[in-house]
Amino acid sequence: MTVKQISVFLENRYGQLHEITNILAEAGVDLKALNIAETTDYGIVRILVDDVPKATDVLIGAGCVISVNPVQVIAVPNKSGGLNEVLGKIAEANIDIEYMYSTVDGKDDVAKLVFKVDKPEELEKIL
Amino acid sequence: MENYYSKEIETMPVEQIRELQNEKFLKQMQHVWNDCPDYRAKMEKAGISIDDIKSLDDIGKLPFITKDDLREHYPYAMLAKPLSECVRIHSTSGTTGKRVIAYYTQHDIDLWDECCARALVAAGATKEDVVQVSYGFGLFTGGAGLNGGSHKLGSLTLPMSSGNTDRQLQFMIDLGATVICCTPSYAAYLAESIKERGVRDQLKLKAGIFGAEAWSEEMRRDIEAGLGIKAFDIYGLTEISGPGVSYECSEQTGMHINEDHFYAEIIDPDTGEVLPEGSEGELVFTSLDKEAFPVIRYRTKDICVLTRKACSCGRTFIKMVKPRGRSDDMLIIKGVNVFPSQIEAVLLEQGYQANYQLIVDRVNNSDTLDVNVEMTPEKFTDNLGEIADMEKKLVGALKAMLGIFAKVHLVAPKSITRSEGKAVRVIDKRKI
Numbered sequence: 001m002t003v004k005q006i007s008v009f010l011e012n013r014y015g016q017l018h019e020i021t022n023i024l025a026e027a028g029v030d031l032k033a034l035n036i037a038e039t040t041d042y043g044i045v046r047i048l049v050d051d052v053p054k055a056t057d058v059l060i061g062a063g064c065v066i067s068v069n070p071v072q073v074i075a076v077p078n079k080s081g082g083l084n085e086v087l088g089k090i091a092e093a094n095i096d097i098e099y100m101y102s103t104v105d106g107k108d109d110v111a112k113l114v115f116k117v118d119k120p121e122e123l124e125k126i127l
Numbered sequence: 128m129e130n131y132y133s134k135e136i137e138t139m140p141v142e143q144i145r146e147l148q149n150e151k152f153l154k155q156m157q158h159v160w161n162d163c164p165d166y167r168a169k170m171e172k173a174g175i176s177i178d179d180i181k182s183l184d185d186i187g188k189l190p191f192i193t194k195d196d197l198r199e200h201y202p203y204a205m206l207a208k209p210l211s212e213c214v215r216i217h218s219t220s221g222t223t224g225k226r227v228i229a230y231y232t233q234h235d236i237d238l239w240d241e242c243c244a245r246a247l248v249a250a251g252a253t254k255e256d257v258v259q260v261s262y263g264f265g266l267f268t269g270g271a272g273l274n275g276g277s278h279k280l281g282s283l284t285l286p287m288s289s290g291n292t293d294r295q296l297q298f299m300i301d302l303g304a305t306v307i308c309c310t311p312s313y314a315a316y317l318a319e320s321i322k323e324r325g326v327r328d329q330l331k332l333k334a335g336i337f338g339a340e341a342w343s344e345e346m347r348r349d350i351e352a353g354l355g356i357k358a359f360d361i362y363g364l365t366e367i368s369g370p371g372v373s374y375e376c377s378e379q380t381g382m383h384i385n386e387d388h389f390y391a392e393i394i395d396p397d398t399g400e401v402l403p404e405g406s407e408g409e410l411v412f413t414s415l416d417k418e419a420f421p422v423i424r425y426r427t428k429d430i431c432v433l434t435r436k437a438c439s440c441g442r443t444f445i446k447m448v449k450p451r452g453r454s455d456d457m458l459i460i461k462g463v464n465v466f467p468s469q470i471e472a473v474l475l476e477q478g479y480q481a482n483y484q485l486i487v488d489r490v491n492n493s494d495t496l497d498v499n500v501e502m503t504p505e506k507f508t509d510n511l512g513e514i515a516d517m518e519k520k521l522v523g524a525l526k527a528m529l530g531i532f533a534k535v536h537l538v539a540p541k542s543i544t545r546s547e548g549k550a551v552r553v554i555d556k557r558k559i
């Protein structure tokens with residue numbers, strides 16, 4: 001399933017991440033997933049939320065630099081070898097994974113994973 | 128073939144120029160001594176009499192004039208003619224304090240117009256051309272200077288003044304303007320507007336004269352490509368007369384100074400000592416035949432280099448390279464002169480906003496330069512690798528411009544400290 005992910009520029013200094021989660025919490029936006037990619041100086045916080053327009057509004061209003069991009073959310077069976085199987089199919093289809101991370105959203109028997117890939121249509125097709 | 132407005136003067140052998148300058152300088156000093164009480168008082172205070180000035184070689188004995196001197200004696204500073212003989216004033220913008228008022232007699236206007244006519248001809252203009260003057264008119268010298276120069280040359284002159292881009296483009300197209308004179312930033316804006324409207328093929332422009340602002344070589348190439356012209360630089364200050372103190376020729380490697388009207392020196396900004404040709408330092412001008420508002424050894428605060436190297440255009444006037452920045456702003460880092468304006472130019476070229484902060488420090492007896500740059504929504508991407516590449520590109524461009532390594536830090540928008548709405552641009556921890 002394709003969903004909209006919000007990426008926020010993060011300066012690597014104390015309390016920056018909390019500032020962002022605080023802006024969202026105050027607006028009543030629910031975080032479904034969060035991931036950080038960083039260098040020593042700066043990073044990118046990637047989030048999935050329940051209300052994308054509201055989240056972008058409050059983040060931009062607070063002076064954040066953001067970008068909104070499509071990512072794929074894939075349900076992976078929460079059993080031994082489940083992720084291995086999915087990654088195997090992706091490799092076989094020659095799909096390149098730019099990054100992936102897990103959500104806090106999911107039930108006992110499935111884990112929901114976020115994928116950023118070079119060929120999103122094919123990923124949807126094979127899984 | 129190269130054209131000249133005043134061929135004999137512009138291509139005069141160097142020794143003859145010096146002779147002419149010497150003769151005019153002595154006359155100018157006599158005029159100042161007799162008719163300019165402000166400067167005479169400065170000379171007397173420095174213990175110098177007109178009898179001590181026997182030739183141009185004695186110019187080093189004379190005191191400098193600074194912008195503060197001109198402000199202090201507002202509104203008649205350095206006035207050397209009765210007001211009844213003056214026909215016009217111009218004035219500086221006064222953004223950094225009291226305005227400076229420059230007075231002109233008809234002779235002074237004629238002299239200035241001649242300088243601008245030379246600049247137009249050096250840019251390839253003739254009386255057949257249609258010259259669009261899109262500098263501001265009024266107290267600002269930009270519009271009046273190029274307008275006067277174009278009149279003198281006999282070209283059809285469009286006194287457009289600045290702004291109202293629709294009307295600018297309409298006249299440019301309908302009247303077939305061939306030469307445009309404006310600030311480089313407005314030229315870049317016009318080029319954008321022309322591209323948006325898709326009217327480039329309706330233009331007859333061939334040359335542009337752009338000054339009154341700092342601009343880079345990259346910006347020159349962009350304007351040239353965008354307008355389909357050759358872009359020429361021009362230099363001048365209201366305190367000296369206006370645009371046309373120096374002007375660029377077809378070689379585009381610096382601006383020829385109108386040496387029959389202005390004598391240029393390069394000094395060490397700290398000691399005031401005159402530096403040999405080819406050294407970088409502060410540019411100082413002395414007028415040689417102005418009546419109402421003569422300036423003797425005026426410190427421009429512009430840092431640049433003078434060169435007598437033979438020019439392919441055939442002009443023998445000394446050339447000044449584009450000023451690198453202002454002496455007030457100059458930082459010396461690892462022995463290299465660095466100007467915030469250079470860093471700003473690189474940032475704008477690379478698509479960042481001019482919101483930056485320089486932090487200079489000394490670590491293990493070696494200077495360091497850190498540049499904080501605000502991330503912009505336009506530059507931001509979800510890809511960390513792309514951001515790292517952008518950063519690397521910026522480091523490379525800064526190195527190419529400054530000649531030293533600067534560490535770049537991308538910071539959150541609006542995070543750079545502001546005092547009274549203005550960003551604190553430079554933090555020099557070496558002085559703390």
Ligand SMILES: [Zn+2]
Nearest residue numbers: 376438440442
């Ligand atoms: Zn030349």
